[in-house]
Amino acid sequence: MGRAWAAAVGVCLLLQAGCNSPEAAFHFNAVYAHKQSGVTKSQAKNVKEILIAQFGTPDEPAIPALPDLDVSTVISLDRLKMSAGPVERTDDTAPRRGLYREHCAHCHGVTGDGRGPTARFLNPYPRDYRRGTFKFKSTPVGGRPTHADLKRILVDGIPGTAMPSFKLLAADELESLIQYVKYLAIRGEVERSYILEIDAELEEEDLLLNVPGEDAEQVAEQVEVIQDITSMVLSRWANAAGQATEVPAHPVDDDKIASITRGRELFFGTTANCVKCHGDTALGDGQTTDYDEWTKEIDPTKPHLAAEYVALGAFSPRNIRPRNLRQGVYRGGRRPVDIYWRIKNGIEGTPMPAAPATLGSDDIWHLVDYVRSLPYEALSQARTSGPKFQRERN
Amino acid sequence: MISKRVLFAALLLLCSSLLSSAANVQAAGWGSIKGRFVYDGAPPKAGPIAVNKDREFCGKFNLRDESLVVNPENRGVANVIVYLYLGRRDKPPTPHPSYEKTADAEVMFSNDKCRFSPRVALLRTTQTLKIANADIVGHNTKIDCFSNAPINPIIPAGSDIEQQFSAQERLPTRVSCSIHPWMTGWLVVKNNPYFAVTDENGAFEIKNLPAGKWTLQVWQEKSGYVKEVKKGGKTTKWKKGRFKITVKDGQTENMGDLLVSPKLFKDR
Numbered sequence: 001m002g003r004a005w006a007a008a009v010g011v012c013l014l015l016q017a018g019c020n021s022p023e024a025a026f027h028f029n030a031v032y033a034h035k036q037s038g039v040t041k042s043q044a045k046n047v048k049e050i051l052i053a054q055f056g057t058p059d060e061p062a063i064p065a066l067p068d069l070d071v072s073t074v075i076s077l078d079r080l081k082m083s084a085g086p087v088e089r090t091d092d093t094a095p096r097r098g099l100y101r102e103h104c105a106h107c108h109g110v111t112g113d114g115r116g117p118t119a120r121f122l123n124p125y126p127r128d129y130r131r132g133t134f135k136f137k138s139t140p141v142g143g144r145p146t147h148a149d150l151k152r153i154l155v156d157g158i159p160g161t162a163m164p165s166f167k168l169l170a171a172d173e174l175e176s177l178i179q180y181v182k183y184l185a186i187r188g189e190v191e192r193s194y195i196l197e198i199d200a201e202l203e204e205e206d207l208l209l210n211v212p213g214e215d216a217e218q219v220a221e222q223v224e225v226i227q228d229i230t231s232m233v234l235s236r237w238a239n240a241a242g243q244a245t246e247v248p249a250h251p252v253d254d255d256k257i258a259s260i261t262r263g264r265e266l267f268f269g270t271t272a273n274c275v276k277c278h279g280d281t282a283l284g285d286g287q288t289t290d291y292d293e294w295t296k297e298i299d300p301t302k303p304h305l306a307a308e309y310v311a312l313g314a315f316s317p318r319n320i321r322p323r324n325l326r327q328g329v330y331r332g333g334r335r336p337v338d339i340y341w342r343i344k345n346g347i348e349g350t351p352m353p354a355a356p357a358t359l360g361s362d363d364i365w366h367l368v369d370y371v372r373s374l375p376y377e378a379l380s381q382a383r384t385s386g387p388k389f390q391r392e393r394n
Numbered sequence: 395m396i397s398k399r400v401l402f403a404a405l406l407l408l409c410s411s412l413l414s415s416a417a418n419v420q421a422a423g424w425g426s427i428k429g430r431f432v433y434d435g436a437p438p439k440a441g442p443i444a445v446n447k448d449r450e451f452c453g454k455f456n457l458r459d460e461s462l463v464v465n466p467e468n469r470g471v472a473n474v475i476v477y478l479y480l481g482r483r484d485k486p487p488t489p490h491p492s493y494e495k496t497a498d499a500e501v502m503f504s505n506d507k508c509r510f511s512p513r514v515a516l517l518r519t520t521q522t523l524k525i526a527n528a529d530i531v532g533h534n535t536k537i538d539c540f541s542n543a544p545i546n547p548i549i550p551a552g553s554d555i556e557q558q559f560s561a562q563e564r565l566p567t568r569v570s571c572s573i574h575p576w577m578t579g580w581l582v583v584k585n586n587p588y589f590a591v592t593d594e595n596g597a598f599e600i601k602n603l604p605a606g607k608w609t610l611q612v613w614q615e616k617s618g619y620v621k622e623v624k625k626g627g628k629t630t631k632w633k634k635g636r637f638k639i640t641v642k643d644g645q646t647e648n649m650g651d652l653l654v655s656p657k658l659f660k661d662r
Contacts, residue, residue: 037618039418069450140543141544196540200565201482221483273550276447276532290575292574351572352537352546353572354545354546355627357547
């Protein structure tokens with residue numbers, strides 16, 4: 001009897017602990033700080049505080065104020081708020097909150113670091129937004145994805161990965177999530193830039209931002225550096241819309257077979273050189289020992305170093321595989337234009353290079369046609385039985 | 395913890411105060427600086443590279459690991475990068491007239507015999523990088539810039555491309571080839587001509603700096619910032635690889651042999 005009572009009290013305590021679980025917080029990018037070895041504990045704490053001042057917390061997001069850029073033109077605080085905070089769905093008519101934690105955080109993590117609770121069980125690992133690098137987009141390498149690019153990924157999902165389609169969400173919910181992903185990416189990029197700045201410029205005892213009032217002039221200078229960095233990150237996102245690669249019309253006059261034949265020549269030729277990584281049979285087995293940029297950050301080729309990063313929360317490194325083009329599963333989308341962008345611009349964050357300038361748009365279209373024909377091309381010539389095996393009938 | 399509000403107030407300080415940077419006082423005249431980096435130990439033997447792509451071509455060249463190149467004769471360390479360090483707010487000095495004719499030159503960076511030649515390319519923001527492929531196999535040249543947009547173009551056999559980098563890069567940028575994973579090079583992009591890379595004897599020279607006080611920064615791919623050197627039996631710490639020098643008009647400051655300890659060069 002007494003024991004049951006104690007157990008009941010225990011359960012109550014546990015339940016209460018659950019209710020009072022700590023406020024959600026953004027994780028510090030310890031892996032990147034470790035790479036830039038020159039960041040001290042107090043500098044890391046300083047960075048966290050600056051980021052809270054600029055970007056708020058997962059429950060109460062904010063956007064930074066900048067003198068030369070209207071940040072609300074890049075990310076809308078009003079819209080992204082619907083995605084922030086804990087999941088709230090008490091009343092169907094009230095504006096909902098917590099969309100990101102409801103739909104995304106279990107894989108991408110509250111911080112957008114791609115380390116949610118389910119992340120380590122997935123292959124490929126979920127995207128870590130904090131580099132600002134996204135693979136499937138219309139802009140060239142170095143450009144940020146456009147609003148439409150992010151929306152396409154949310155609506156269509158990523159075939160061949162754990163990323164599902166969110167087509168069933170309401171339009172304003174989708175919009176809010178796109179804004180929130182941008183917000184997390186920008187916040188992560190700013191954090192990385194601060195870490196880099198500290199490593200490159202500051203002495204161990206210096207902070208990125210001192211307590212105001214200590215030395216007003218110094219603080220003013222520090223604020224200017226902080227704003228410069230933030231501004232640089234945000235302007236990349238502001239410019240994205242104008243950077244989408246134009247896609248000239250497909251040379252429709254060509255007959256399809258000729259186009260595929262030409263594409264095949266290019267695929268195996270030394271100009272496009274696709275065969276080197278995608279392999280002689282396009283099964284994606286030509287170059288299987290490379291890594292993506294997220295993984296390269298943890299020195300995957302040196303196991304003893306990689307272990308240090310894994311201890312800080314990074315996932316065990318995995319090789320990146322060139323796409324098996326015979327499956328007909330295209331992560332960045334299966335429309336011809338999607339494949340055109342992949343070939344023309346390359347895939348940022350991966351070893352996939354951009355097409356050389358000598359390849360004109362017609363040639364790229366021929367490659368697109370060949371790639372799209374691959375799942376239907378016979379891998380081998382079926383053997384036809386010769387007269388030897390024919391049953392003799394009289 | 396600094397209160398959030400105080401910090402926020404600080405960030406809102408839209409300070410337009412003109413903070414004149416008085417760091418580098420330029421005197422009249424020009425002077426040079428030179429020196430030599432010497433490995434303070436037995437020269438390590440560079441291991442062979444496992445050529446696992448295009449073996450029939452790349453396998454012919456007896457490729458070696460070039461992340462640390464020490465001259466077996468005089469122990470000079472090659473590919474150490476020395477450059478003028480400028481703070482975020484410092485304006486680059488007006489270059490000496492002798493640099494004018496190379497201001498818009500082409501800097502060659504070649505995929506040659508399945509390695510990058512040179513290993514370290516020095517580029518000014520006004521110059522053009524010509525990335526060439528002298529081999530009969532295809533390469534791609536992946537440059538993971540930070541201030542400039544990263545690039546990763548295919549360079550077909552026997553062709554070249556021209557590329558500009560309009561912003562300076564704070565640190566040397568890694569260059570790689572995705573097809574041939576052993577290929578590594580480095581690109582240094584600066585908005586002034588005052589940088590150098592050590593030759594096969596470990597020697598460097600930066601010519602015609604404006605006379606005055608300057609800070610130089612030293613970096614090598616395996617050590618990162620070169621944080622200490624030994625000269626005449628005395629060890630000097632260089633925080634973040636930086637050291638100060640005074641350039642005098644008409645003189646070449648010879649720093650002599652600067653010994654670098656083997657323990658600086660480890661996997662990072």
